[in-house]
Amino acid sequence: MRRGTRQAGPLMLAALSLLAACTAKSPQDAAVRATAEGERLFLRFCSGCHPDGGNSRYPQKTLSRMVLKANGIVTVADVVALLRNPGEGMPRFDRQTVSDAEARAIAGYVLATFP
Numbered sequence: 189m190r191r192g193t194r195q196a197g198p199l200m201l202a203a204l205s206l207l208a209a210c211t212a213k214s215p216q217d218a219a220v221r222a223t224a225e226g227e228r229l230f231l232r233f234c235s236g237c238h239p240d241g242g243n244s245r246y247p248q249k250t251l252s253r254m255v256l257k258a259n260g261i262v263t264v265a266d267v268v269a270l271l272r273n274p275g276e277g278m279p280r281f282d283r284q285t286v287s288d289a290e291a292r293a294i295a296g297y298v299l300a301t302f303p
């Protein structure tokens with residue numbers, strides 16, 4: 189009898205589904221906070237069109253928290269979703285360019301920095 193191998197299956201499955209649950213939850217739960225990493229990435233990828241949280245291409249669509257809120261962008265996950273699928277005039281940032289963790293750092297920085 190190979191008891192050991194038979195028991196490993198369910199345990200492994202439980203561990204994997206726990207891991208999946210944690211990873212799936214993190215984007216929505218990501219805290220809004222400005223990190224040095226978020227600032228660095230923002231300056232690298234975003235500030236060309238969004239200097240000081242403005243918008244040089246579409247002046248009404250600034251990154252001000254009030255303006256974002258009026259446009260339905262409130263959480264870190266909302267900003268990340270916009271980066272993956274932006275409106276006209278903004279380049280799409282895919283996972284090869286900006287990883288999920290980087291996108292969350294940028295989003296936290298944006299939401300915490302521009303009032």
Ligand code: HEC
Nearest residue numbers: 233234237245246249250255256259275276277278279294
């Ligand atoms: C080439 C110029 C350009 C770059 C680079 C750029 N954006 Fe934008 N962004 C725009 C334009 C244009 C819009 C307005 C598009 C729309 O929402 O219809 C916009 C809209 C937005 C909005 C929604 C603003 C609102 O008031 O609804 C957010 C949030 C945003 N950008 C974040 C970012 C972040 C974060 C980065 C960097 C990762 C970035 N953008 C890089 C041009 C740019």
